[in-house]
Amino acid sequence: MSAPVRGSASARFLDPAVLGRISNLELLAKTVVEGFISGLHRSPFVGRSMDFAEYRAYMPGDDIRQIDWKLYSRSDRYYVKEFEGDTNTQVTLALDISRSMDFGTAPLSKLDYGRTLASCLAYLASRQRDRVGLMLFDDEVREQIPPAAKHLQRALLSLSRLEPGGAGDLEKPLVRLADTSRRRGIVVVISDFYEPPEQVVRAVRGLKVRGNDVLLFHLLDPAEIELPYDETTDLEDLESGVRIALSGGDFARQYRLLVQQHIETLRTRFIELGIDYTLIDTSEPLDRALHRYLAGRLWSMKSR
Amino acid sequence: MSFLAPLFLFGALALAAPVLLHLRRRRAKTPQPFPSLMFLENVPVRSVKRRRLRDVALLVARCAALLLLALTFAQPIVPSLGAGSEVAAGEQVVLLLDRSFSMSHGGRWERALAAVSERLAVAGDRVSLVGFGRQAEVLLPWTVSEQAPASLLSGLRPGVDGTDYGAAVRAARRLVNQADTDRPVRVVLVTDVQAGGWDRSDRNPLPAGVELELLDVRQEPEPANLAVLGVRLERQQTGDRERVVVTARVGRFSPGPGTDDEPGAAIPARLELQVDEREVETLDVSIDPAEPVFEVEFQPFTVASDREHRGAVALSAVADSIGVDDVHRFVMAPGDALSVLLVEPPGRRSQEAFYLRRALQTLSDPRIRLESAVAGSLQETILERADVTIVLDAIADLQGGESEALLARIGAGAGLLVSVGPRTASALASADAFAALPEGLRPPAASERRGGSDERQVRRLASLSTEHPSFRAFSDGFRDAFTGVAFFRAEALEPRAGDRVLAYLDDGAPLLVERPVGRGRIHWYATSLDASWSDLPLHNAYVPWLDGEVRTLAGYRPRPPSYRIGEVAELALPLPLDAWTLEAPSGDRSPLGEFLDQRRAAAATLPAAATPTAPDADPLASADQALMRLDQPGFWELSTDAGEAPRLLATNVDAAESDFGRLDADEFAAGLVTVGEGPREAESAGGVAGERSDAPRGRLWWALAVATLAALCVEGVLASVRQRRDASSGAALS
Incomplete structure (x- = not known):
């Protein structure tokens, strides 16, 4: 799997700056995902059941074994058979909409980036015949859409309407998600994880314990990583409203050190737990996140 | 080091401003939102060096500029090394x-x-x-x-x-x-x-x-002051008797408006005219504040003409505060008279003298004593008496002895007016007509004959030296007075070296030429003084011009009846100074020469700062003339044993001192x-001021000014660098 060719349509639509100009979330997700998929040589994902649903035109990436050759002989066109129950997993997207996510110096704020990412993942999952569910949370579950094959539009609608919430707290919503999930599946958590690593681990561990494949997307703005402010700046916490005056000559270096320690701690702990953890810089294109999802999807299929 | 304007040093307090600015943390007006301060709250170096100065180089540049600016305006003075051992403490x-x-x-x-x-x-x-x-x-x-x-x-x-x-x-x-x-x-x-x-x-x-x-x-209020400010003497000549009318000017002065005891009340006073300390007339007057300065005229009285008299107008009033200005002294001298000698050509009575006599007889101040003589028969005594000699077309007829005596008299201070008529014109035509005359009396050589009685060519006056005392009556402009004056004939005079042309005709020919001779002077008039060669005697300008001519040629300076203290009197005495004895108002008597010598010696020893504005004694005094400063109020009497009548000088206080009119303090x-x-002016004062030099202070001031400018430039560069850095930092954030 190669990276998108620079300048190609897929690469262009994976750029956050371009995505920010598309207001229709479904169109956005479709554009991204179709372009993304079209860049792949082969669709590695297959699904089959005994209940015929419909014919559809062959699309690049479909397994050629699914082509109905009889129909081809009659119509001289390639069609593949669709079957009901082709979906073999459920994908639950958990998006952190706490106030801290409403920050961004890149073209997209973390919340918009997470919204776009969630939309694309939902569309991609739906296209792969997975059942799609959505949970929006800050310190509580603000909205939850249970996974279902036909919940894509509902999920996209919720994502398009969402507003930033209040203070964030991972444990309570994710524990609730774990408790309410009846089937194992893929749980994608999109958050900035502004909690001590132990609390984050404690919150996520319940999902893993219940047999879910957990994918964590850690969204950080470049300013959160580099802290490009000088001593003349006062910073205000988006969630608590606490202000702090930057001082000291090496506060930025200290900050970056603490952030890196935080990230490394999370990464280490999640590796230990077998949880897929991906740090996303919101100034980066979406492809890394999509690839990571597809890799997790494949892993999930293989593990079943 | 001291400062010319030390108050500007307070400007150095402005140093606090940049220090505070650099200590102050320049914060954005609105805080920057940030997702979470979770990590920043754990940054251990927070609040360390919170009051640290920022941009120390820029701060130093700003402080230096302010300090130098304050020093520049304060104008420091650094005493030069060895400039004195005294410690500069007070002012x-x-x-x-x-x-x-x-x-x-x-x-x-x-x-x-x-x-x-x-x-x-x-x-x-x-x-x-x-x-x-x-x-x-x-x-x-x-x-x-x-x-x-x-x-x-x-x-x-x-x-x-x-x-x-x-x-x-x-x-x-x-x-x-x-x-x-x-x-x-x-x-x-x-x-x-x-x-x-x-x-x-x-x-x-x-x-x-x-x-x-x-x-x-x-310290107001102060009482009013009454003073006799001066007197004016008018002479009336009736036959040989001379009557004098004394008019006194009296003033009432208040220190300020509304400060008088009774501002609206008239003050009764008595004025007494005294001559030789004897009462002549007393007048009671009432001095009304509505007319603070007025004149009082006494009755005319006859004075003996043999000598000078001590006159005084004394004022006495109850409500008066200063006494020294209540008496005004003056000298009543016999009226001055100038002796004018008319010298006519021998053999005939010149018509030229007719107009001249008439004109001179009209002059009264001074009176003219007119004498006549014929050229060739002049007596030395009559020449000695003459203050002015007028030679009417007879200069070529003077004999050797006469001309010598006349020239000597002129050199001693008398004057000579020579008119040119037909006789003189003929003489000018011949080369040796004036050979017998001494050099000083020879007329300015005529280079060529101009005009003539036959031609009747009319010429006009073109220019006049109105600044010359002979023409003082025409100082406001001569053209009106001389309009219509026709000069039918005038001999061409060519001034010698040292001669001065006082009037020109419109063809460029000199009309009146002055030649100084010793202490006297000669005026050459290029035409006649009668109406034959010009019609000047028929015009109004004739008498005032002659009056000025006679006064100037005689060197006449009227002696004032009184002097103000501090004024300088000119002593022109008929005998040498050593022959006179001076009695001062204080009663001290001393030979005049000795007194003047003492004054000269005292003036020579005065420190430079006390050099008087007028000399106490004339350093260029001759044997019978001198200047003397009058520094006491009263009468100064000069007497001699040689039979001359005593001479008097009256001195009074300055009338301006009696006036309490006050200057506006701010304007003053x-x-x-x-x-x-x-810099203070470096004047030479007895060599003392030469020790001072303002040049080092000027150099120091310039050095400070240049250093200030340099500091401002450095500050500008550093601030610009800082601004660019901030701008680039801001661009990176956005």
């Missing part, structure tokens, strides 16, 4: 004490002495004291105040002189220029601020940088100080 004070006689009024003198005494008692100051009236005298040269003699003020009294602030300021300038450069100089003027003492046209202010303090010692002070900062 240097020049005390100018008004000693005019108005200071004796209403307790002013006591207040002035108290103020001066208080100033002299300030420890650490260098002080000098100048007393002034119309002249200034250094009473105490620069001295440390502790060393000022205790008896300095005890013997001081107000004088009888007038006030001249210009003289005081000139003395102060000299003292200021002798002062140390490392200490500020203050001039304290202790006076009653009389309006009459300041001549606004006297632009001679104190040097720049010198502070003036005006101490007004008047503004007129005495120099606006703007600059």
